[in-house]
Amino acid sequence: MNDAPKRRLRLSWGGATDQGHVRASNQDAMYADWGLFVVADGMGGHQGGEVAANLAVRTLTKAKPETLNELHEAVHDANKVVHETAVAEPELHGMGTTLTVLALTQQDEGRRFAVINVGDSRVYHYRDNQLIQLTDDHSYVGELMRRGELTQEAAAVHPYRNMLTRAIGVHAEVEVDEWLLDPVAGDRFLLCSDGLTNEIDDDEITEQLSISHDPSTTARELVRLANERGGRDNSTVLVVNVQIDDIDSEDDEDLTEPQDSDKSQVVSLEDESNPEIIDSTDALELPSKRSSSHPKKQRSWLNDRVGISLGAVIISLVLLIAAGAMVATIGWYARDGYHVGVVADQVVIQKGRVGGLLWFDPTLEQWTEIQVAQLNNQDLRRLTSGKQLADLAEAQAFVADLRTRLVDPTSEALGDN
Numbered sequence: 001m002n003d004a005p006k007r008r009l010r011l012s013w014g015g016a017t018d019q020g021h022v023r024a025s026n027q028d029a030m031y032a033d034w035g036l037f038v039v040a041d042g043m044g045g046h047q048g049g050e051v052a053a054n055l056a057v058r059t060l061t062k063a064k065p066e067t068l069n070e071l072h073e074a075v076h077d078a079n080k081v082v083h084e085t086a087v088a089e090p091e092l093h094g095m096g097t098t099l100t101v102l103a104l105t106q107q108d109e110g111r112r113f114a115v116i117n118v119g120d121s122r123v124y125h126y127r128d129n130q131l132i133q134l135t136d137d138h139s140y141v142g143e144l145m146r147r148g149e150l151t152q153e154a155a156a157v158h159p160y161r162n163m164l165t166r167a168i169g170v171h172a173e174v175e176v177d178e179w180l181l182d183p184v185a186g187d188r189f190l191l192c193s194d195g196l197t198n199e200i201d202d203d204e205i206t207e208q209l210s211i212s213h214d215p216s217t218t219a220r221e222l223v224r225l226a227n228e229r230g231g232r233d234n235s236t237v238l239v240v241n242v243q244i245d246d247i248d249s250e251d252d253e254d255l256t257e258p259q260d261s262d263k264s265q266v267v268s269l270e271d272e273s274n275p276e277i278i279d280s281t282d283a284l285e286l287p288s289k290r291s292s293s294h295p296k297k298q299r300s301w302l303n304d305r306v307g308i309s310l311g312a313v314i315i316s317l318v319l320l321i322a323a324g325a326m327v328a329t330i331g332w333y334a335r336d337g338y339h340v341g342v343v344a345d346q347v348v349i350q351k352g353r354v355g356g357l358l359w360f361d362p363t364l365e366q367w368t369e370i371q372v373a374q375l376n377n378q379d380l381r382r383l384t385s386g387k388q389l390a391d392l393a394e395a396q397a398f399v400a401d402l403r404t405r406l407v408d409p410t411s412e413a414l415g416d417n
């Protein structure tokens with residue numbers, strides 16, 4: 001007999017995602033259902049990022065992992081699927097994605113939350129107005145900050161702040177970080193892509209979590225703020241609230257705590273809190289542009305809707321064309337040339353200005369076989385200082401030069417001892 005009060009775990013959640021103001025598409029993906037919450041942020045030219053993020057999320061969620069082992073297996077399967085697709089399809093070569101998961105898993109000691117992370121999307125834990133970042137960012141600047149070699153302020157403007165050192169699908173195998181936490185009443189979790197954290201700092205996230213207890217409201221407001229601050233990337237936010245109620249001992253259908261080996265008491269938990277899952281397509285309800293379904297008279301339609309004269313329209317058009325030309329010129333300049341950098345611990349050739357220019361980020365042009373660990377300190381510094389190169393041939397010559405000075409990382413490590 002067990003007279004301990006029985007408890008029911010309730011989860012409620014809400015999410016929001018938006019393309020932002022700069023990116024041509026939304027390459028973030030998210031998933032939320034009872035006990036499984038996922039955010040992925042894809043990378044790779046053409047449609048690669050979108051494909052990688054969605055493939056990873058789909059592979060993981062189809063597996064319906066219930067234990068930590070199953071969750072691990074599902075993440076490694078996701079890595080395999082994305083990697084094999086990238087290898088098989090030339091236009092998807094080099095694609096990858098972050099993958100951040102909060103899952104309610106069944107452990108020997110009962111139900112526990114598992115947090116899994118690869119990449120620089122994040123899981124935060126919020127309790128008593130305190131926000132803690134549970135996950136480590138697998139990014140170049142993240143690694144430097146953990147080693148104490150870079151401040152947060154310097155990281156925010158570092159030319160390689162977007163470089164990942166770990167991602168799903170880039171290599172055949174992937175290393176995965178994990179954490180286990182007990183469910184505690186009142187806890188809140190926040191999963192997000194870097195589109196949020198590059199625009200909004202931890203204090204502001206804390207503030208938004210303290211302003212509203214409703215997960216959906218918090219998620220929408222944070223995505224709206226990320227857009228207001230520039231919206232330079234896709235941003236995705238998923239908020240999960242944890243509630244634990246004592247329930248009548250007779251009401252044993254919703255027990256969350258497994259009791260001994262009585263299988264009938266190890267219940268399938270049903271969410272009763274009207275979860276809101278916001279589809280990525282309607283994440284932010286921006287005012288829709290009312291299209292002119294009845295533009296019978298072109299001139300009066302313009303006048304009626306906008307209330308301006310034809311002259312003003314022409315001036316606006318001229319200004320618009322001039323602005324367009326200016327953007328095109330900046331774009332041409334930003335995309336001109338090449339440099340050699342680091343992605344996922346690998347030396348790569350990138351097209352465009354070091355660190356990007358305004359909203360134009362450099363794009364990955366070629367992977368090399370060189371690992372960061374094979375570079376000597378001087379060459380690593382040359383890479384991080386970001387030398388701009390005129391064309392692809394010059395970038396390839398730069399890489400060939402690096403090859404002449406590679407060090408054996410294992411012998412260096414042994415040398416330290």
Ligand code: MG
Nearest residue numbers: 041194195233
């Ligand atoms: Mg991103």
